[in-house]
C-alpha cells in the first residue's frame with residue numbers, strides 16, 4: 001500500500017487533499033464532517049475583521065449540458081465572529097489531532113496580524129495561510145489581491161507575520177498578475193515556508209440578457225467576482241509550473257484550481273505541488289468526492305510503483321520546456337482510421353475553415369481523406385473527431401534529426417526579416433484566395449425551404 | 463391473456479395509448495441537443511424528405527433559442543410538430559445520424575423537433591405571416607398534410623386560399639389515421655389552429671367536393687386547384703363473408719378509434735389481415751383496446767412484410783402474434799364474424815402460391831382488413847383531362863406538381879400512392895411553388 005501522507009512545510013496530513021479556505025470550511029461542523037469523510041486537511045474560511053455578505057453571491061458557467069464548469073463568487077471572508085471560529089478550531093484539533101487545520105488570515109495593520117496569528121496559534125492551528133488573493137471586495141480595502149499584486153507590500157506583511165508565527169506560514173497567491181513568480185519570490189524573501197495557488201481569477205461569468213446585469217445579481221446590480229472551478233485548471237497548472245520551475249522560488253507548493261478528481265490532483269502534483277486544495281468540487285458535489293480522489297490516487301501510485309507522494313512531485317517538470325527548445329524536426333501527420341470513421345466530417349470543416357485545407361471529401365463516401373502533402377500536423381482534426389482513436393497523429397520524420405529555434409538562431413538560420421525565405425510558412429500549401437468563392441457545399445445548408453426533389457425515389461406520376 | 467385491460471375511461475385510454483415519443487422537458491432537450499455533433503453536410507438532413515436543417519435547429523435549442531428552432535423547422539415543414547412525433551424517424555433522419563455508425567444511440571431528432579414546435583405553438587408567437595396579396599385565388603381540396611401545407615405556402619406567396627374538407631376536422635389522416643400512441647388529437651389540432659392563425663387561409667369543413675358541378679364552380683372561381691385528397695376507403699378483398707358484422711377496414715376502424723377512443727369496441731380475438739404499417743397499427747391498437755388475442759395474418763413470410771421492422775417489433779411488444787404464409791379465403795360466421803378460413807401459401811420465384819388442401823379455420827370475433835386503401839378514381843375521373851397511372855395515382859410533374867389538366871396540381875398520397883405525412887408536407891410545399899410559377903407566367 002502506498003503512503004499517501006505528506007509533511008507539507010512541516011504541516012502533517014494523512015493525505016494531500018485539503019479543503020481550500022472557502023464555504024466548506026466555514027465552521028467546525030463542516031470541517032469535522034469532512035475529516036470524517038476522509039479529507040486530510042482544511043484551510044479554514046479566512047478569518048479577519050468581521051464582514052457582511054450580499055445575496056446572491058455565486059455565479060455559474062454552464063456549458064451545454066454541464067453545470068458549473070466555471071464558478072464565481074462575490075463573497076468576502078468569514079462573516080462569523082472570530083471567537084466562534086477560534087473555539088471551533090480548538091475543538092476540531094482536539095478530535096482530529098493528526099489532520100491538518102490551517103488558519104487562513106487576512107487583516108490590515110501589523111498589530112492586527114500579530115494579534116490574529118497569536119490567537120489562532122493558541123486555538124491550535126497547525127499553520128497559517130495568508131490570503132493575498134481575494135480579487136473582490138477586500139482588495140478595494142487594500143487587502144487580498146491588492147497585496148498579492150504588490151510584491152513589496154506582500155513581503156512586508158509576511159515579515160510581520162514571521163515575527164510571531166511559531167507554525168508554518170503559507171502565502172496564498174493571486175493569479176491576477178502578469179508574472180506569478182514575482183509575488184512567489186517576495187513570499188520567499190519575506191521568510192514564508194510555502195506558497196499556495198491559485199486564488200480566484202477576476203471575472204464576470206455572464207450577463208443576464210433581460211436584466212442587463214452581470215451574474216450574480218444583487219438587487220439588479222452586480223460586480224466582478226472571482227473565477228474558479230474546472231475551467232481554471234489550465235491556468236492554475238501553468239502558474240504552479242512557473243513557480244515550481246523558478247530557481248528563486250523553491251518553496252513547497254499547495255496546488256489549487258479546478259481539482260475535481262484524482263487525475264486533476266495528480267496533474268498538479270506532477271507539475272510541482274505537494275499538497276492540493278479543493279473548493280468548487282466540494283461545493284458542487286459534497287465531501288463524499290474525497291473517496292474517489294484518494295482511491296484514484298492510490299491506484300495510480302500502485303500502478304506506477306510510487307510509494308510516497310514525493311516520488312512524483314514535479315515529475316513532469318523536466319518535460320516542460322521553453323518553446324525555443326522544442327525539436328522543430330519532429331513531424332506528425334494525421335491519419336484517419338476508415339473503419340472507425342462515422343462520417344461526421346467535422347475534421348473536414350475544421351481543417352478546411354480552421355486550419356490548413358489538408359482534408360478532402362471524395363464522392364461516394366463520407367470518410368474524408370487526408371492530403372498528406374498539405375497536413376502540417378497541427379492536431380486540430382484529431383481534437384474535433386468525436387470517435388476515440390479514429391484520427392491519430394503518426395510520426396512521419398526520420399526520428400534522427402533534432403533542431404530547435406534557439407539552435408537555428410545561434411546558427412544564423414532563423415528568419416530575421418519580413419520577406420525571409422527561411423520563414424516556415426513558405427512551404428506550406430495554401431490555395432489562392434479566390435478559390436474560396438462559390439464553393440457550393442460551404443454555403444449555409446438548406447434550412448429555408450429546401451426543395452423536395454423526387455430525384456432519389458421514382459415519383460409515381462413523373 | 464391480454465396485456466392491456468379494456469379501457470373504459472379517457473384516463474385508462476390515455477394510459478394504454480401512452481405516447482411513444484412524449485414531448486421532452488427543457489432538461490431533456492438540453493441534454494439531448496448537447497450531443498449533436500453539428501455534422502458537415504449532415505446526413506440527417508438528406509434523409510429528411512422535407513430537408514429540415516436539423517443540426518441548425520438542434521443547436522438553436524441548445525443555445526436557448528427555441529423560437530428560432532421552431533422557425534427553422536417550419537420554414538422547411540409545416541407539419542413540423544406532427545412529423546416529430548409520427549415520422550418513422552428510425553428509417554429517416556435518426557436512421558441516418560452518424561451516431562448509428564458508432565453504435566451509439568442516434569440523436570432523438572423527432573422529439574427535439576416536437577419540443578421546439580410545441581413551445582412555439584403553446585406560446586402562440588407570431589413567426590410567420592401571409593405574403594403580400596397578389597390578387598389570385600387557389601382552391602385546395604382536402605385539409606390533410608398535403609392540402610394544409612400547400613395552403614400555408616400559397617399564403618406566404620400572397621394567394622387567397624380556400625380549403626374544402628369533407629370531414630369535420632383538419633389534418634387528414636394525422637387525426638383520422640395515425641396511431642393514437644404516436645400523437646394525440648389535441649396536439650394535432652393545436653398545430654392546425656396555430657398554422658391557420660399564422661397564415662390565415664379559409665377552411666370549409668364538412669364540404670366534400672363530389673360532383674362535376676362543384677368542380678366546375680371551383681374552376682370558374684379560382685386560378686388553380688390543388689388536389690390533396692389522399693386515398694380512399696379500405697380496399698375490398700372480394701372474399702365471401704366480407705360483409706359480416708365485425709369485419710371492418712383498418713382505415714375505418716382507426717378513424718373511429720381516433721375520434722371515439724375508449725368508446726370503440728374491439729373483439730376478444732382479433733385477426734388483422736395484412737403486412738404493412740397500417741396492419742401493424744391496427745394490431746397494436748386492438749391489443750391496447752384490450753383484445754385478448756391479436757393475430758396478424760400475412761400471405762408471405764415475415765421477412766417479406768412491407769412494414770418497418772420497428773413497427774412489427776412494436777406490435778410484438780404488445781402481445782400481437784404473427785401468422786405467416788396464409789391467405790384468407792373466406793370470412794366464416796352466421797351474421798357475425800366467427801373465424802377466417804385460411805389456406806397456407808408458399809413463395810415460389812417471388813410469387814405467392816396456395817398449397818392445395820391446406821385450408822384451416824382460425825376462429826375469431828373480429829376481422830380487420832389492412833389490405834391497402836382504394837384510390838378515389840371515380841372522383842378524379844370528374845376532372846377533364848386528368849390522367850391517372852395504372853395504379854390509380856394522379857400523374858403530375860415531380861417538381862411542379864402540375865397534372866395533365868394544367869389548372870390542377872396534386873401532392874401527397876393521391877399522387878405518391880401512399881407514403882408518410884412528411885412526404886405529403888414536403889411535396890405540397892414544392893407544388894405550391896409550382897402553382898406560383900405557373901400563375902406568374
Ligand SMILES: Cc1cc2nc3c(=O)[nH]c(=O)nc-3n(C[C@H](O)[C@H](O)[C@H](O)COP(=O)(O)OP(=O)(O)OC[C@H]3O[C@@H](n4cnc5c(N)ncnc54)[C@H](O)[C@@H]3O)c2cc1C
Nearest residue numbers: 604606607608628634635670671691692874875881882883
Ligand atoms: C392507418 C394509417 C396510419 C398511418 N400512420 C402514419 C404514421 O405513423 N406516420 C406517418 O408519417 N404517416 C402515417 N400514415 C400515412 C399518412 O397519414 C399519409 O401519408 C398522409 O396523411 C397523407 O396526406 P394527404 O394530405 O396526402 O392525405 P390525407 O391525410 O388522406 O388527407 C386527405 C384529406 O382530404 C379529404 N378529402 C378527400 N377527398 C375529398 C373531397 N373530394 N372533398 C373534400 N375533401 C376530401 C379527406 O377527408 C382528408 O382530410 C398513416 C396512414 C394510415 C392510413
Ligand SMILES: Cc1cc2nc3c(=O)[nH]c(=O)nc-3n(C[C@H](O)[C@H](O)[C@H](O)COP(=O)(O)O)c2cc1C
Nearest residue numbers: 231234350353354355356376377378379380381383
Ligand atoms: C491556435 C491559436 C493561435 C492564435 N494565434 C494568435 C495570434 O497569432 N495572434 C493573436 O493576437 N492571437 C492569437 N490567438 C488568440 C485568439 O485571437 C483569441 O484571442 C483567443 O483564442 C481567445 O478567443 P476565443 O477563445 O474566443 O477563441 C490564437 C489563438 C489560437 C487558438
Ligand code: SF4
Nearest residue numbers: 341342344345347385
Ligand atoms: S471527424 Fe473523425 S469520424 Fe468525423 S469524418 Fe473526420 S475522421 Fe471521420
Ligand code: SF4
Nearest residue numbers: 510545549554555572
Ligand atoms: S420531419 Fe420527420 S424525417 Fe424530417 S427531421 Fe423531422 S422527424 Fe425527421
Ligand code: SF4
Nearest residue numbers: 498499501506559560
Ligand atoms: S447526423 Fe446526428 S450528430 Fe450529425 S448533425 Fe445530424 S443529428 Fe447531429
